[in-house]
Amino acid sequence: MRATLMYAAGDVRVEDVADPKIHQPTDAVVRIVLSCVCGSDLWPYKSLPATDEPRRMGHEFLGVVEETGSQVRGLKAGDVVVAPFVYSDNTCAYCREGLQTSCVHGGQWGVGDVDGGQGQAARVPYADGTLVRLPVGEDSELLPDLLTLSDVLCTGYHAALTAGVAPGDSVTVIGDGAVGLAGVISAKLLGAEQIILMGRHQVRTDLGRDFGATDVVADRGEEGVARVKELTGGEGTRRVLECVGLKDAVVQSFGVVRDGGTVSRVGAPQFTDVPFGFDDFLRNITLTGGVAPARAYIEELMPHVLDGSIRPGRVFDRTLGLEDVADGYRAMNDREALKALIRP
Template structure:
């Protein structure tokens, strides 16, 4: 089969690899219908996250079950399924409490020795604990299928940020980051009843999606200027709930700066760089909480899926470029150069 591998920074290739097969009794093999490229894949692409040469890449996909191991009870060939960006056994105490990202037997697609999502098929360990079934008729609805793919990561991650930030009916929310996760944070905040959603972003194409997703205000500034703007919009107080969806020192500094006293920052941007951007003295004096991390999207899919299916929320606009599998290297380039927001892959 063909799958995407990363040979070195900026060297993404689609190569012939060993077919995905059932190896363990709990495995399933999923033929990929939709995959995509994540902002966090760019850290590997840019060499900021280490990868072994030849490692697979891509952690978001949905598709059709092609085969199952003897122990798999919840799925059968032909089932349409979505995979969260980590697999998990579904039986440990962390899985039971909805923190599947801490499952001791869990792992990330594309980690050494595993298949990645940007390929023709994926071997799925612990299929019963990992996959979520989708209605079969969704396969014939192109736009819906694209929206459902967002359950694999960005929608659940945006939701995790909103939950971490404590978004509740009536909240004032500010969102740092105009990437797909930040935009899904806007969507999630609106879904949770936020009254006012201030999106920080300077790219009109992206802030237009933010408005479509429910942003009531857009701040086209960065750093101190953005902090001043958000403070002015909120009577000097800042936003009670802040979504941090970038992961840099600068973005975290902005998040702290725009948070209201007693508020919370829900952070889901993968931290990179040497500093945290956190001024603990400021956070201490103002009782600003920090909650978030790698999103246990498996836990959120059952809650979010019905709303995607019935059209209450439609995250599909975050995908603004579609490529066949062979187009994946160009997709990375487009996202790296910010000419594409999020690239859909249709193997």
């Protein structure tokens, strides 16, 4: 089959790889119908040193079950399914608590002998635990919306949920990328009254307004913080969703959060130290979040997608065939595209 490989920063190729087969009785093989490029794929796209052992790329996909191992009970060939961005057994203690990202048997797509999601098919470990059946056909117009259950919508939701967003709350969302926009959707779902979106790309922030942002702040740094303070009676918001992953965004988060408030970070941190010292200690700021256990949220969020009350698939503003995936990376990296959908 054909699949996406990254050989170095800026060097993405589609090549022939081995067809996926059942290795374990708990595996399934899924023919991929839709995949996409993640903002986190851009970190290696900017920085991966050249290698002769290219990375298999992609961790967001939905598709059709082609074959199941002998111990798979809940799925059968022909089922339309979505895969969360890590696989998990969904039975261990962590999974039962809703922390499937710490599953004792779990792991990442594209690592070891596990396929990536930007390809024609994938072997899915722990298929019963990992995959969630979608009650639609593979020709459904909702598929792009449903694909966001794989990562971006659940990541935004994880940010809002761990930040403690509750009805009536004030929330700042930092970052107008796809995760930030999913954060806006999620903050609204959880009842936030004021949702301030910080971002400077008007097409994206306009989409953010459609999704529920009540205010948009294009300024960054101290000016941006001052503007959020103005919008919140001088105090900042109780909840801040940090959807970027850069140190400046974390600093900005601490600037806009109200005393006693919570910053949740879901942007994969591109730094090791958090500037979080005595001043923030005096203000009782909490820093939470982390990699989203998407699997925990899929059933909860799916009804909102199915009934059309949220349309997270609007973050896809470019559609490409698999052979053109490299152009999707380029367009996202050049900020020409918000998020690229791939139809293998």
